[in-house]
Amino acid sequence: MQKLILIDGNSLFFRAYYATAYTGGELMKNKQGVYTNALFGFINMVDKILQQPYSHVLVAFDTKEKTKRHEAFDDYKAGRPPMPQEMAQQIPLIHQYLKELNIKDESLAGYEADDIIGTLSKEAADLGYEVAVYSSDRDLLQLINDKVTIHLLKKGVTDIEDLTPKTFFEKYGLHHSQMIDLKALMGDPSDNIPGVPGVGEKTAVKLLQQYETLENILQNKDQISGKLGERIRENEDKAILSKMLATIDLNVPLDFNFHDLERKQMNYEGLVNFYNEMDLHVFIKKLNKPVETKDDFITKIITDHDQFSTILKPNMAIHIELADFNYHTSDIIGFGLSDGETNYFIPKDIGLASIDFQLYLSDPSIPKLTYDQKAFRTALKWLGYDLQGVTFDLLLSSYLIHQKIAKEDFKVICMAFDYEDIEYDELIYGKGAKKGLPELSIYSRHVAKKAKAIFSLQPLLIEKLKTLELYDLFTNIEMPLAIVLSDMEYSGISVDQNELKQQKTNLKNRIDTLEHQIYESVGKKFNIGSPKQLAEILFVDLGLDPSKKTKTKNLSTNVDVLNTLIDKHPVIPMILDYRQLTKLYSTYIEGIEQSIFADGKVHTIFAQALTATGRLSSLEPNLQNIPIRTEEGRQIRKLFVPSKPNHYFVSADYSQIELRVLADMANVAGLIDAFNKKEDIHTRTAKEVFGSETVTPEERRKAKAVNFGIIYGIGAWSLAEDIHTTPRDAQAFIDKYLSIYPEIKTYMEQTVDNAVKQGYVKTILNRRRYIGELESPIYAVREFGKRTAMNAPIQGSAADIIKKAMIDLHAYIYKNKKKSRILLQVHDELVLEVPESELVEMQKVVPEIMSKAIHLKVALESSCDTGKNWYELK
DNA sequence: CTCCGCCGG
DNA sequence: CATTTCCGGCGGAGA
Numbered sequence: 001m002q003k004l005i006l007i008d009g010n011s012l013f014f015r016a017y018y019a020t021a022y023t024g025g026e027l028m029k030n031k032q033g034v035y036t037n038a039l040f041g042f043i044n045m046v047d048k049i050l051q052q053p054y055s056h057v058l059v060a061f062d063t064k065e066k067t068k069r070h071e072a073f074d075d076y077k078a079g080r081p082p083m084p085q086e087m088a089q090q091i092p093l094i095h096q097y098l099k100e101l102n103i104k105d106e107s108l109a110g111y112e113a114d115d116i117i118g119t120l121s122k123e124a125a126d127l128g129y130e131v132a133v134y135s136s137d138r139d140l141l142q143l144i145n146d147k148v149t150i151h152l153l154k155k156g157v158t159d160i161e162d163l164t165p166k167t168f169f170e171k172y173g174l175h176h177s178q179m180i181d182l183k184a185l186m187g188d189p190s191d192n193i194p195g196v197p198g199v200g201e202k203t204a205v206k207l208l209q210q211y212e213t214l215e216n217i218l219q220n221k222d223q224i225s226g227k228l229g230e231r232i233r234e235n236e237d238k239a240i241l242s243k244m245l246a247t248i249d250l251n252v253p254l255d256f257n258f259h260d261l262e263r264k265q266m267n268y269e270g271l272v273n274f275y276n277e278m279d280l281h282v283f284i285k286k287l288n289k290p291v292e293t294k295d296d297f298i299t300k301i302i303t304d305h306d307q308f309s310t311i312l313k314p315n316m317a318i319h320i321e322l323a324d325f326n327y328h329t330s331d332i333i334g335f336g337l338s339d340g341e342t343n344y345f346i347p348k349d350i351g352l353a354s355i356d357f358q359l360y361l362s363d364p365s366i367p368k369l370t371y372d373q374k375a376f377r378t379a380l381k382w383l384g385y386d387l388q389g390v391t392f393d394l395l396l397s398s399y400l401i402h403q404k405i406a407k408e409d410f411k412v413i414c415m416a417f418d419y420e421d422i423e424y425d426e427l428i429y430g431k432g433a434k435k436g437l438p439e440l441s442i443y444s445r446h447v448a449k450k451a452k453a454i455f456s457l458q459p460l461l462i463e464k465l466k467t468l469e470l471y472d473l474f475t476n477i478e479m480p481l482a483i484v485l486s487d488m489e490y491s492g493i494s495v496d497q498n499e500l501k502q503q504k505t506n507l508k509n510r511i512d513t514l515e516h517q518i519y520e521s522v523g524k525k526f527n528i529g530s531p532k533q534l535a536e537i538l539f540v541d542l543g544l545d546p547s548k549k550t551k552t553k554n555l556s557t558n559v560d561v562l563n564t565l566i567d568k569h570p571v572i573p574m575i576l577d578y579r580q581l582t583k584l585y586s587t588y589i590e591g592i593e594q595s596i597f598a599d600g601k602v603h604t605i606f607a608q609a610l611t612a613t614g615r616l617s618s619l620e621p622n623l624q625n626i627p628i629r630t631e632e633g634r635q636i637r638k639l640f641v642p643s644k645p646n647h648y649f650v651s652a653d654y655s656q657i658e659l660r661v662l663a664d665m666a667n668v669a670g671l672i673d674a675f676n677k678k679e680d681i682h683t684r685t686a687k688e689v690f691g692s693e694t695v696t697p698e699e700r701r702k703a704k705a706v707n708f709g710i711i712y713g714i715g716a717w718s719l720a721e722d723i724h725t726t727p728r729d730a731q732a733f734i735d736k737y738l739s740i741y742p743e744i745k746t747y748m749e750q751t752v753d754n755a756v757k758q759g760y761v762k763t764i765l766n767r768r769r770y771i772g773e774l775e776s777p778i779y780a781v782r783e784f785g786k787r788t789a790m791n792a793p794i795q796g797s798a799a800d801i802i803k804k805a806m807i808d809l810h811a812y813i814y815k816n817k818k819k820s821r822i823l824l825q826v827h828d829e830l831v832l833e834v835p836e837s838e839l840v841e842m843q844k845v846v847p848e849i850m851s852k853a854i855h856l857k858v859a860l861e862s863s864c865d866t867g868k869n870w871y872e873l874k
Numbered sequence: 875c876t877c878c879g880c881c882g883g
Numbered sequence: 884c885a886t887t888t889c890c891g892g893c894g895g896a897g898a
Contacts, residue, residue, distance in 0.1 A: 530896055531878055550878065558879060583880060586894055613890060615883085622892045625882035633881075658883095712888035721887075780886055791889045795883095799890095827883045827890085 004056040004124045004261065005049060006117045008135030009105070013094060015136050015153055016041025017087045027086055027776055030279040031416075038090045043097060043283060045153070049134050056129070056261040058104045058120065060113035067110055069245050076245060077191050084777050093278065100271040102264040104256075111252050114139055118248035121148050124258070134160075139188075142179040142248060144168055174208055181214040184243035193245050194238045198231045214243055281412055285424050297421065299448040301440070302346045305354035312360045313339055315391075317369040317455035320376040321447040323437075326620055327379040328489070328603045333443065336451030343452045345444035352385065362386035369458050371395055371410065371450065374482040374489075374608060381490050394454050396478045397461045399609035400470045403769060406609040414453050417460055422453050473765050473800075478608065481803050484810040484822065485606045485616075491821045491833070492601030493623070494643040496869070500593060503635065507585045514578045521571040528578055531557050544568055580632060588627065588636045595621040601643065606825070613792050614767045614799040616825060624826045626870070637871035646836045650820075651873040652846045652864045653829035654802065656681055658711050661797045664856040665764070666747030670740060675858040682707055688740045689733070706737050710744060711794050713787030748790050755789035763796035764854065765804075801860070802828060805853035812849060818842075831870070839866065 017038035020028065028037040050057070069076045098105040106116055117140065121131045125147035133140055136153040144150055144165055152161045168176045185204035187195020199207075207224075211217040217224075218239070221232050232239070268287070275284045302308070319336035335346040351357045360366060361380065369392040370376055377387040398413045399406035405416045414422045428446045429435050437443060465471040519525050522541065526533045535555040539546045544565050548556040559579075565572045595602045607617045618624040626640075627633025642649060654660075659681060663671035674684040686695040686703035695703075705722045706714070716731035723730065738745040755761045760770045769792040773785030806825060813820055820838050824831040830850070834842045847862040854860075865873045 527896075529894090532896075554878085556878085579879080583894085587881070587892090591893075607891095611890060615890060617891055618882095619892070622882085625880090625892065627881060629882085709888055712890095714888050715886070717887045719888080727887095779884085783886055787888070795890060798883095829883085 001053065001055065001130070002128065003052075003054040003130045003132065004058075004120070004258075005052075005054045006120055006131065006133045007046065007049065007057070007059040008113050008117060008133070008137060008140065009059040009061040009094070010113050011135040011137045012042055012045050012153070013038055013091070016045060017090070027772075027778075027781075029772075030277065034093075034278070035086045035089055036093070036278050036280060038087055039093045039097065039278060040280060042094055043280070045134075046097075046101075047283075047286070049151075052132075054132070055263055056124075056258060057263060058106055058116075058261050059098055060116040061105070061107040062112045063107045063109050065109040067112055069112075073241060073245060076193075086777050096274060097271075100267045100274050102266050104261050106254075106256075108252060108254070111249065115249040115252045116254065118143055118250045119252040119254060120261075122250045127258070139183065139246060139248065141168065141176065142246075144176040144179075173205055178208050178212065180243060180246050181208055181217075183246040184214050184239050185217075187242055188246070191245070193242050194235075195242050196231055196235045196239050198227070203228065214239060276415070279415075281408075281415065281424075285426055297445065297449060297452075298343065299441075299445045300342060300344045301444050302344055302350055305350055305356065308354050308356040308360070311337070311342075311344065312356065314366050315339075315369065317451045317453075317458070318361075318376075319371050319447060319450040319454060320379060321443070321450070322375065322379060326605065327375040328382060328597070328605070330379065332379060332383075333437070334447055336447035336449070338448065338451035338455045340452070340455045343448040345448045347444075352383065358385060362388055364388040367391040369394075369454050371454055373479070374486045374606075377483065377486045378490055381486070390479070390482075392454075392458050392462070393479060393482065394457060394461070395609050396482065397465055397474055400474055400478065400767065401461065401464050401468065403612050403614075410450060410453075414457065417457055419453055419457055422449050468768065469766050470768070473767055477765060477800065477803050477807065480807045480810075482608060484806050485608060487810070488822050488824070489603055489605060491823055492597065492599065492603040492643075493823050493833075494601050494641050495592060495596055495639050496641045497596070497600065499638050499641075500589065503639070504585070504589045504593070507581055507589060511578065511581050511585060514574055514581065518571055518574050518578060521569075521574060528575065529582065534575070538565070538569075542569055542571075580630070584627070584633060584636060588633075591621055592636075592639060604824075612769055612788075614763060614769075614796040614803075615827060616799070623824055628874075634871060637873075638869050640870040641868070642833050644833075644835070648834050648836065648839060648866050648868060649823075649831055649870060649873055650834045650839070650842050650846060650864065650866050651829055651831045651870075652850055652862045653826075653874075654798075654850060655861045655863060657798045657801065657828050657860065658794050659707060660856060660858045660860060661764070661794050661801070662711060662744070662747075663858050665793060665797065666743045667857065668741050668743045668747075672858050678861075685737070685740075689736050702733070706733065709734075710737070711791060713748075713790035751793065752786050752789050755785075761789050761793050763793050763800050765797070765800040767796050767800060769793075769796060798828065801854045802830070802850070805850045806830065808853060809846060809849045812845060831873070834866075 020037040020041045027035050028040055029035045095105055107113070108116060114137070117133055121133060121143050124131050125145060129147065131148040132151060133143060133148065134151045134153065138152065140150050141163060144163060146165060150163045152163060163171070165176050168174075172182070174182065182204050183193065183195070185196050185199050185207060186201055187193045207217055211220060217232065218236055221229065221236070224232055272284055272287065275281065317338045321333040321336065322330040323333055324330035332348045334348050335351050337344040337346060346357070362385065366389045368390050370390050371393070372395045373387070373390045373393045380387050394413060395406050398416065402416070405413055409424055409426070411422045411424050414420070423446055428438060428443055462471070465474050515528065518528055522537055526537055528534060532554070534557045535546070538544045538557065539555050546555040546561070547564055548558075548561050550556045559576065562572055562576055592602060597603055602621055602623070604621060604623045605619045607619060610617050627636050659671065660675060662668065663675060670688065671681070674681055682700050682704040683695050685707055686699040687693060689703055690699050702723045705719065709719050709722065714734065716727045716734060719734065720727040720730035751761060755771050756774050759772070759774070760768045762768055769788070771785045771788050771792070773781050773788065776782050776785065802825065806822065809822060809830070812818070813822075818838055820832050820834040820842050822830060822832050830846065832842060832846065843864050843866065847864045850862040851860045867873045
């Protein structure tokens with residue numbers, strides 16, 4: 001099959017830039033600060049396009065030179081804003097990419113990409129080729145014929161509309177040859193093509209359906225009555241000019257032949273180097289490089305446990321390779337061990353059967369370097385072994401250096417620090433359904449290389465931690481916390497399975513009943529869980545008013561919308577109930593049920609190197625979002641019970657920790673005074689803002705909304721939504737608030753200023769958050785960066801404080817040999833399991849330790865509660 | 875895989 | 884000219 005793919009390079013490049021500029025926050029760039037977002041989008045699109053079978057390919061670009069269209073019409077393409085710097089920088093990258101791909105990259109002075117594509121599509125079609133053109137420019141539609149299909153990029157990267165003569169007719173009601181005439185009549189503001197003023201798409205189509213061509217319209221111009229006829233007669237010259245401008249030149253003098261467009265092998269090494277330079281590692285994975293086995297890295301595979309006594313030394317790097325992400329259940333594949341000189345692979349059974357090796361792992365006086373101490377320690381615990389003496393953790397240290405690094409594969413962490421001799425896990429083990437173990441020689445080497453990497457990177461990372469003033473945070477907080485979290489995760493939390501079954505049946509019955517009532521109420525069956533189908537029912541069948549749209553222009557059916565419709569139709573409250581009950585059923589009842597281990601407990605994983613602010617997050621299952629706000633949902637908490645008889649749950653939570661942190665960091669006299677006098681902080685704020693001694697509940701509610709909003713870097717618009725007033729009043733309200741607490745205003749301004757200058761903000765314990773968004777050329781992204789800069793030190797400092805408290809509490813428990821165990825952390829709250837004999841002590845000690853964790857200008861207060869299950873707390 | 879929706883602090 | 888309060892995890896639908 002002979003198939004030619006023609007790509008409109010300019011069009012893809014523009015689309016790529018703007019599609020990725022608005023979505024991902026800050027503009028993407030590589031380590032050297034070169035912007036790569038448009039390159040990234042461009043590669044994605046080209047990659048997708050080239051997945052089909054084809055024999056020939058070319059990418060065409062415009063040049064800066066004037067074309068004959070400019071000569072004919074001075075204002076052609078006038079009024080276009082200049083290309084942003086961030087975008088222009090990426091043009092050479094695009095060309096380099098195409099060069100490495102070995103794809104013909106063509107432009108010609110005096111002609112546009114359209115003309116090159118038009119000429120080639122005609123020649124190829126004449127030779128009997130099938131032609132596929134890719135662009136987002138509708139102008140190219142004039143090239144459609146039986147051999148030539150135009151693929152219009154609609155939005156983003158994936159949405160492509162294929163136009164053939166048939167689909168063109170169905171869409172426009174015109175023959176494809178009439179496309180040029182259509183544009184001649186309508187004009188095109190983006191190219192500054194005038195067209196006939198006052199004639200839009202509707203009128204133009206009608207005219208062309210009647211008269212077929214522009215020429216025929218002009219011949220019959222006197223028969224066209226009214227204002228329309230008048231306009232056509234007055235603007236005849238504009239229409240003719242427009243047609244000329246819109247017509248693609250099919251006779252560009254190209255000095256190459258089809259042979260030059262043949263599909264060729266890419267330059268593999270060059271492309272890998274290029275991706276590495278641009279930090280576009282995701283594309284390297286896609287290349288599916290075969291695993292190479294020839295280089296000078298030597299892996300010693302331990303086959304006999306006698307060997308250990310001579311190998312094991314202090315300060316080696318040890319890596320435990322796990323088969324799955326969830327280390328509570330995962331198999332251990334084996335151990336990597338390295339002293340920087342020799343690199344070993346220890347098969348799981350050989351290692352664990354050796355007393356020498358067991359003692360080595362568990363000896364706290366032998367320092368060891370690892371990748372993820374929490375995972376390794378927990379995985380070993382499940383098998384009955386202990387890991388102690390870890391002094392370095394690659395995952396945690398890289399997370400502190402930059403919060404984004406640690407989200408990726410092991411290799412990406414290494415590459416962030418210019419360590420190259422390591423492969424992607426995906427390349428070794430495959431992914432998805434294809435995941436599995438390759439032969440021993442391949443994976444043993446991979447694991448040993450990881451150990452070598454840990455060993456090699458340790459000095460550099462320690463040095464970086466010190467220069468960034470993060471070393472204390474690393475050694476005093478994150479490292480000891482890993483052990484605390486490991487204990488918490490391993491302890492797990494018991495689930496009352498009878499309660500679970502009961503709630504499950506109960507919910508199921510209520511959902512079934514509701515489902516039938518809903519079908520009856522609207523008169524037909526549909527999938528209530530589908531927002532799309534629900535929108536159809538509500539806004540089309542029932543004719544209700546759609547008040548809001550989603551981000552992608554669909555009609556929204558979320559709670560806010562449904563609540564505004566609540567008395568407009570009896571089905572609305574049923575749907576709200578249905579949503580709540582199915583949420584509880586699938587996310588919580590079924591979700592938790594699936595996560596129960598053989599010991600009758602759930603063992604969550606607290607991700608310690610994930611969030612941008614320094615908070616923890618909880619996974620599989622997430623125990624940080626168990627319902628509490630509605631009574632119905634709160635019932636779920638009855639599932640969680642102490643694991644032993646005569647034990648209780650004790651929970652303690654910080655009161656207003658974020659506002660206290662703000663009061664401290666910004667030194668806010670009014671807030672500090674209020675907290676020290678133990679006043680209700682929202683009431684106090686309301687008194688000051690409204691200038692009265694008595695405060696209505698409504699006033700307190702508003703004050704609370706601002707107090708929270710201020711932490712998030714509030715805007716008037718959203719505060720207005722929140723407290724149901726106009727943005728104008730909301731702004732006045734914020735102004736008043738800031739005049740009462742003027743230190744907040746100063747602090748926020750300084751924080752943002754500093755963030756802009758330095759590129760990051762810091763918490764109480766020096767934790768950094770880099771905010772690249774502040775450099776974005778896009779207003780909305782920069783504004784987002786400012787809010788982040790204001791919020792991150794507050795949220796992050798609160799996270800620092802509770803982490804310190806957890807470490808102190810854990811130390812207290814061990815030092816005093818208590819049987820109480822910390823089970824959960826929910827951002828400002830700790831939940832413990834406490835034997836009856838320790839109840840009184842822990843009720844006193846836990847809040848005390850939390851309060852004293854870090855000294856602030858205001859007291860940290862913590863309340864405490866006790867119960868027989870989680871529901872009874874608070 | 876992305877979107878929508880909803881649970882928590 | 885615009886902008887729409889921060890940080891997360893997870894389930895189901897639909898492509």
